[in-house]
Amino acid sequence: MQNSILIQRDSLRGYANFVSVLLSRVTVSAEKKATYPYVFGVQLSHRDDKVSGRRWITEVGLRQENIGKPIECSILLKTDEVSAKVNEPIQVTRPKLVQQLIQDCSPIGQTPGVSVKRLDQESAMAFLHEVEREEREHPITLISCDRDGAYPVDLERLRSILVGLSDVVAVPVSVDTFAIEEIVGRRYIAFGGAINVIFPSRKGDRGWFCETVLFRPSEISDFHAEGKKVESEVLSAITHRTNLPYSWRHISPEMVNQAVLRSQLAQMLERAKDSNNSEELGDYIALLESADQELLTKDAELARIRIEYEEKEHEARKLQADIANLKYALSGRQASEDSQDDDVVEALAPLRESITAVLKGIPSLQQALELISSLYVDRIVVLDSAINSAKESDRGGFRFGDKAFELLSKLANEYWQALADGKGDQHAKAAFGHNAYAQNEGQALSGPGKQRRTFVYHGKTFVMEKHLKSGVKDSLAETLRIHFEWIAVEQKLVIGHCGKHLDF
Incomplete structure (x- = not known):
């Protein structure tokens, strides 16, 4: 069974008090017997119970080429507004009818999202083949868990919403994601609670390329803070690209x-x-x-x-694939100066603001951290936990952004260079002078204290005792701790925390 889902909303519920219209049509012979190919369509329309001037239209279409052949089913749910003044937002989801069809019928193997699949080191090569398979017509939604093994969304709930639209693949907490990344590539992997939607492959001048939409843990946290549902945002990103081609296949x-x-x-x-x-x-x-x-x-x-x-x-997708390939090859380098693309200008705006703030000597802690991350993308990796801790300090009135930028600059330059040259930590720490660097906490860490300094990078946990420091008060405004770890195999410094002093 193939299932096309367009703009969606929760299942119909309790509309007995509203005017509804039900229409249906079917291909039958003069003797009222089914004829093949057999085609059936039904449409239900009704008023919205909360938004005046909005009407909901649900269409279900069935097609069977011959007796015993699979039945193709398409479902469309859309709204019809009486005028442009009806502008209440729509919660994107799928009707329960889809799940009921999956439960009561027997979907064929080509139906995406029938079950949650698993990605580990043993299945990584097969996963890569499926990602790059030219005949693949549906997206793949890859979900990773955080260091505690928690996923950003209920796997079964997301699968039931994306059934018919996208396969759902989960990365278990126990697997070595770094090893998986070496097989499938960084573009097609997710870490630390991120969600990566991988669309079908497209051919550009530089070869085949799969567009992706990555939902980072910080972005998912913002969804929760704004009262948005993660599964709805993922569904919205997918249907934005699938609605039009699926509408052509819909049995209306x-x-x-x-x-x-x-x-x-x-x-x-x-x-x-x-x-x-x-x-x-x-x-x-x-x-x-x-x-x-x-x-x-x-x-x-x-x-x-x-x-x-x-x-x-x-052709448009092909050009987009070429652009994406070029961006990926440049590894985050700035676009040419003569480019006035709105997306580039928008992307550069925060960087300009950060540089201006540093030049004026008044950067926020987050600006200092993100500027170093942008300037030294080949040397510094900033985890979402570090960004979040910097935001917390800024909300607490952190006043020494210039000092933080100075320490981070030395970390990315003199300290990194010494370690990259193989000179060791004892030699490298001289970049910070006295009292600004500590190799450990100077006392045994308790269970909670050790947990607070434990961070996940590429699926591996690191206890980051090495840190840069400024201030001794228990104050968000005056005290700074930057916890990091040197990853020798990548020659990169990973920053897990940048903010207040962590309790022991």
């Missing part, structure tokens, strides 16, 4: 009407030709044949328009 009531009309025309032509008065009915037969030919011509014209659109869409 109009499509059923056309099938019924063609069947009736064929039956009338057959009866007219077999009639004893066929010569007298010559004009009638010609009229029927003309109507039939007109329908075929309209179908051919519609198919031609769709092909032209798909070719243009393919």
Whole structure:
């Protein structure tokens, strides 16, 4: 069973007090027997129980080519507003009817999202083959867990929402994601509670490329803070790209009407030709044949328009793939100065603000941290936990952003260079002078204290006792601790915390 889902909302509930209209149509013979291909369509429309001027329309279409063949099912749920003044936001989700069909019917193997799949080191190569398979038509939604083994969304809930649209693949907490990344590549992996949506492959001038939409843990936290549902945001990102092509495949009531009309025309032509008065009915037969030919011509014209659109869409995707490949190859380097692309300007705006703040000597802690991360992308990795701790200090009135930038700059330059040259930590720490660097906490860490200094990078846990320090008060405004770890194999420094002093 194939299932196309467009703009979605929760299942219909309690609309007995509102006017509803139910329409259906089916292809049957004059004797009321099913004819093949068998096509059925039903449409239910009703008013919204909360938003005045909004009407909900649900369509279900079925097609079966012959007895015993799989039944293709498509479901469309859309709204119809009486005017532009009806602008209440729509919560994107899927109707319960989809889940009921999955539970009560027997979906064929090609239906995506029937079960949650698992990605580990043993299945990584098969996962990569599926990602890059040219025939793949549906997205893959990859979900990782945080260091405590918690996923950002209930796996079964997300699977039930994406069934028919996307496969759902989970990365267990016990696997070595660093090893998996070496097989599938960084573009097709997710870490630390992130969600990565991998769309079907597209061919560009530089080869095949899969577009991705990455939901980072910090972005997911913002969804929760804003009262948004993570599964709805993921579904929205997917349907934004799948709605149009799926709408062409939807078995709509109009499509059923056309099938019924063609069947009736064929039956009338057959009866007219077999009639004893066929010569007298010559004009009638010609009229029927003309109507039939007109329908075929309209179908051919519609198919031609769709092909032209798909070719243009393919070309646009191809160009986007080339752009994405170039961006990936540049590894975050700044675009050419003559580029005035709005996306580039928007991306550079925070960087400009951070540089201006540093030059004025008044950067926030978050600005200092993100600027170093942007300037030294090949040397410094800033975890989401570090960004969050910097935000917390800024909310607490942190006043020494210039000092923080100085320490971070030395970390990314002199300290990193010494370690990259193989000189060891004892030599490298001289970059900070006295009292600004500590190799450990100077006392045994308790269970909670050790946990607070434990961070996950590429699926591995690191107790980051090495830290830079400024201030001794228990104050968000005056005290700074930057906990980090040197990853020799990558020659990168990973910052797990940048903010207040962590309790022991």
